[in-house]
Amino acid sequence: MKPVCAAEKIIEKNGRKIVVCDDTRSRLLPILQDRQDRRGYISDKDMQNIADLLGIHPVEVYSVVTFYSFLSTEKKGKHVIRVSNCISNVMKGSEKVVRAFEKALKIKAGETTGDRQFTLERTGCIGMCDKAPAIMVDTELVGNVKPGMVKKIIGDLRKR
Amino acid sequence: MPRRQGPVIFSGIERYAAFKKALEMDRSAVLGEVKDSNIRGRGGAGFPVGLKWGLAASVQAEKRFVVCNADEGEPGTFKDKLLLTEYPALVFEGMAIAGFAIGANKGFLYLRGEYRGLIPVLEKELSEIRKEGAFSKKDITGKKAFDFDIEIRLGSGAYVCGEETALIESLEGNRGEPRNRPPFPVNTGFLGYPTIVNNVETFAAVPHIILKGAGWFKSIGTEISSGSKLISVSGDCEKPGVYEVPFGITLREILKMTGAGDTKAVQVGGASGTCVPKREFSRKIAFEDLSTGGSVIIFSRKRNMLEAAENFLRFFEEESCGQCTPCREGVPVLLEGVEKLRKGECSGKYLDDLLSLAETMQCASKCGLGQSAPNAFVSIVEKFKNEYKLSKKRGKERVFNG
Structure with missing residues (x-):
């Protein structure tokens, strides 16, 4: 699935203007779903890493994981x-x-x-x-x- | 693909012809046609589509978004699954027309997690659209004048995400908790931009309206409810499935069509809908009578209606997001009440208290989930009085103050 950027913004990096996606937070659910599919659960360490990636607090990731019934913090069966x-x-x-x-x-x-x-x-x-x-x-x-x-x-x- | 028959959605249409026609029309003409058609949202709430689109188009903004609500979670509904499996091009075309009309270049299809098996079919259709450039328009100089692309986002098993503001929260990567309204999504939606959220079936009807005209669409259905409705029929009948019916059809006609015999009750609108007893089977499927997202569950005489009420309340207990008090606290109390009723331990006074609590939930809950959670309970308790006996003495019941 090729992601489509929902909202672009222009930032300056090394003196050059580049276009980036500013919907990083909005990618949280797809990232979590991918992790769930691959590992069967989302560990504390995963939540920490994902939070770092998106620049948010791990507790925000935890709040999302625990809201959705198809995401879990405990390992599910294959x-x-x-x-x-x-x-x-x-x-x-x-x-x-x-x-x-x-x-x-x-x-x-x-x-x-x-x-x-x-x-x-x-x-x-x-x-x-x-x-x-x-x-x-x-x-x-x-x-x-x-x-x-x-x-x-x-x-x-x-x-x- | 099976040949299906129906007045609007299952009537034949040439692929992408409506989008081409829309491009030749003016934006405001497309909006006008949708407004004139009198089409209302097919997800259950029945908000006028033309009004919604007009509001989103009139807001000054850099970007706008089109969202297709494919979070079909209402118990007993499966018509959107059928549309996305058999008519994905029609749904995408409706989204592109909406994008053109309101000035949006991006669309999201929010697909419920349970339907992720449909993704290959949908992605195949989308890649064909991209290859053909079906949803882009070039001006005389060869520059792109309009372009529309669609991204599929998957839900993760939360019923409340079918509520439009909860869906937007989920798209933004948050817990799917409904927002306060106003501001409405047409004004402040996805990432703060004007966003329209419509049901799969609504988008599937739009190409037909554009191609065949608002007058044609209005000639189907009733005066207030134009067009047709897809209904998902399940329960005690010989031929369960998806049917396209004109608005104004009576429950009796539906029962006959689906081969249901010895029917005691029909639950219209799923867990959040109402239960209709046999003496009211001449009631109609229409916004002015029985408004529904399409779920029709048939109960034969051998069924216990309190068991159904209990099942629906258990569902809401599981799916309540817990954000607002009337819904979070009210549903478990009603559920406990049904259990008491089934055991014959509920007094008349306590039942009155429960009905008054139900009324509070209907008016004080934050979103449609809480507001409609007591509906099935109320209609079953009021219309199937012969199914339970009230206790003469007061048991261990909760005390309601005030």
């Missing part, structure tokens, strides 16, 4: 499985899907497996209500999930 629990999904049996995952992974929703391979979470509507029950596996949306399919989904993910 694969994050999110089961939608909006009412349309609940009506179609999403809780049975949650229980099937809990049983297969031997963890509760909200936890990460000991080998750091899987995190299981409940989440709000993921825009798949017409194909409920639906789950989000990493970046992929999967609809019409039945409890019987859970073992195969986990098996396929282990091979990735």
Whole structure:
């Protein structure tokens, strides 16, 4: 994704006028998302480094990280499985899907497996209500999930 | 791509023809056409689009921004996902026309984190646009007279970022907490510049309006609500999915169209909407009756409506940004109230207190999330009285002073 500079400003450097982006702070979220994708979490040290990069206080970075549910300060599993629990999904049996995952992974929703391979979470509507029950596996949306399919989904993910 | 049928958005259109036509028109003529069409925002709030654009265009500023709100988080809504998957060019074209009309060169598509799987499709479309130079105009000397580019920004799982000022905060790299209004984004938006924020569906309708005219658009729908609406139907019906319907369609017609039988209630507008009982199924989808961002959830007779109310309140408890007191403190109290109602432990007096608290939240919360969080609770409690029994004796209830 090539970033587009949202707002340019002209500064003088070594006697020459150059154009730079002055939306550095506005890049914070994309930077954090990138770090989350690569490492599975954002560490204290990462927050310090990012703050230095953008010229802001680390606490500001921390406040942003803790606001968004897709960013975390604790290491998540290699694969994050999110089961939608909006009412349309609940009506179609999403809780049975949650229980099937809990049983297969031997963890509760909200936890990460000991080998750091899987995190299981409940989440709000993921825009798949017409194909409920639906789950989000990493970046992929999967609809019409039945409890019987859970073992195969986990098996396929282990091979990735 | 499946052939979809509909009066406006799913009617055929030649790619980028509307943008070319807009360039040949005057800026003010484009604004005029959008104003005349009477189109109102499709995200749920229904603000007049022409007015919003006109305000942003009239402010003196070096830069202006166009933001497409693709943070489709309302439970039961998935129409924007369909538009971005099947009609990305139409959405981008609408944004470019908006950019031309208000004098903006940059646009952002704020895509909810849950939809990041769509990025390859969207980026492919954008790179084609850049290669073709589809959204740029050169004058006689070959210099660029107008140029528009779009950047995709991803959300990170916060429902409140669908509120326009929270979305702008998020774009600026902050916590997605709504701002005080005024100043409005049309005046002081992204980085302090005039910014228009519109829903995906609004932008998708704009090319049709420019090409086919405001008169044509107004001929569809009702007198107050022009055009059509995409609705996302889910729940207890045979054919869930996205439908384009003219404004003024009744719930009964929608139920028939989607093959829903034995329906007890329809939740219109998602968690922040209202619950409509069977005796009111002749009500219409329109700004003057049932205003919605498009979510239609159908409940059959076997469903427990208090369970639905509880689900919606749990959602708001999770998604409240916590910034203002009525929303942060009110939602957990209502949630506790529903739990009491389900257990038969809520007295009539306490229910009155809860309804009065709901009213306070509706008028005193800072943003639309808090203002609309009690809606489902209120409509379910008031219209489905036979689903719960009030306790005769007062239990361990909170004390409300005043």
